[in-house]
Amino acid sequence: MELNSNESSEAQMALSALAARARRILKSDEAAAAIWKGIVRAARDCERWGGDWPTDRGCENLLQVRAAEELHEVLAGHKLGWLTLEQPLADIIWEGTSQRGRPQTGLSEQKRADIAIWSKSERIYAVAEIKRAEADRDWQLDLEKIARILSRYGRRQGNHMRYGILGVFISRRRGSLLAERGVALKKLAATVAANFGLKQRTVFDHGNLHHYRGGDNTGWTCGAASVVLSL
DSSP: OOOHHHHHHHHHHHHHHHHHHHHOOHHHHHHHHHHHHHHHHHHHHHHHHHSSHHHHHHHHHHHHHHHHHHHHHHHHTOOEEEEEEEEETTTHHHHSSSSSEEEEEEOOOEEEEEEEOOOOTTTTEEEEEEOOOOOHHHHHHHHHHHHHHHHHBBGGGGGSOOEEEEEEEEEEESSHHHHHHHHHHHHHHHHHHHTOOEEEEEEESSSSSOOOOOOOHHHHHEEEEEEEEEE
């Protein structure tokens, strides 16, 4: 039996509605791609406005805003909830079933996540930290912060957290291999993930941004990376 055009359209709408209900949160790879895209946008904006990069002016907040804008577009497009900036961890700590007891070392209600992703049921299920710094120690602190949130307040404990993302902007003077920083970040992410019993995926690409070519000692190149930690 063949369906007429109206029946076929209604069937497609019903299937789309079912798919939307089944897919209640943004997938981690989609969130990571949006954050990566936002970091690239921020770097290009800085250069377009005044010839600088985020590392020149310390404008980490622009990286955060551009990442949030790209995340919002994806969330709104799929009608999967919303996000907030500078989100106090208190809202994560005091929801779900792991409310009792002292917060895990390194976490407190006063600490904040750069970006929190909310479901339509008004639960925070993912967080993101955005960095422009190149020091391993800075990356490690943010990765451990994300890992602690997931290990204490994740779905293994009956809570809502599913994944966390670290987005990074990196720049290096010519003569220093940018790829080495990507390798260092990936190794660090693997170590943190192993210490907390988490999965990790690191995506690093330095071919996406303009390379400034000055003299022998002034050439710079830059890249964007994202690390996903998940349960």
